[in-house]
Amino acid sequence: MRIGEVAAETGLEPSAIRYYETNDIIPQPERTRSGYRDYDGADVELLRFVRRLRSLELPLDDIREIVALRTNGEAPCSTVREAIARESDNIEKRIEDLTRLQSELSSLQEEAERISDDWPTSCVCHILESASCS
Numbered sequence: 191m192r193i194g195e196v197a198a199e200t201g202l203e204p205s206a207i208r209y210y211e212t213n214d215i216i217p218q219p220e221r222t223r224s225g226y227r228d229y230d231g232a233d234v235e236l237l238r239f240v241r242r243l244r245s246l247e248l249p250l251d252d253i254r255e256i257v258a259l260r261t262n263g264e265a266p267c268s269t270v271r272e273a274i275a276r277e278s279d280n281i282e283k284r285i286e287d288l289t290r291l292q293s294e295l296s297s298l299q300e301e302a303e304r305i306s307d308d309w310p311t312s313c314v315c316h317i318l319e320s321a322s323c324s
Contacts (some may be wrong), residue, residue: 191225191228191229191230191233191234192227192229193207193208193226193227193229195229196229196233196234196237197235199239200234200238200241201241202237202240202241209238210237210240213250213254214254215240215253215254216233216236216237216240216257216261217261217267219233225269236257236260237262238263240253240257243256243257246274246277247277248274248277249273249277252269252273252276253273255265256269256270256271256273276324298318
């Protein structure tokens, strides 16, 4: 099976498939005598697996390790659990950071509604600079 067919079956772009090969996420496929990549059903299943891992936004290093375990016939379950837990913690932290940012932006928006846009002043923008600006 050629790369275009595999891309259609897996929902991945050919460039993504080549990227995964180049960066040792997945093993290199067999090549035809004319040099074309030649994928089989196992390659398609592996790429579907990689696509699922990417949909969870797991880092490529984790995906590389998980795929290597699977390719070597080892169960990657504990590694997957660890990666999922780590990514879940990262997302929780990002949510906290975004909530904090949203609060700050809301405060700035409220402040912006009370400030006039008089120019010139010693401030570039009253909204972003300290209250000591006149």
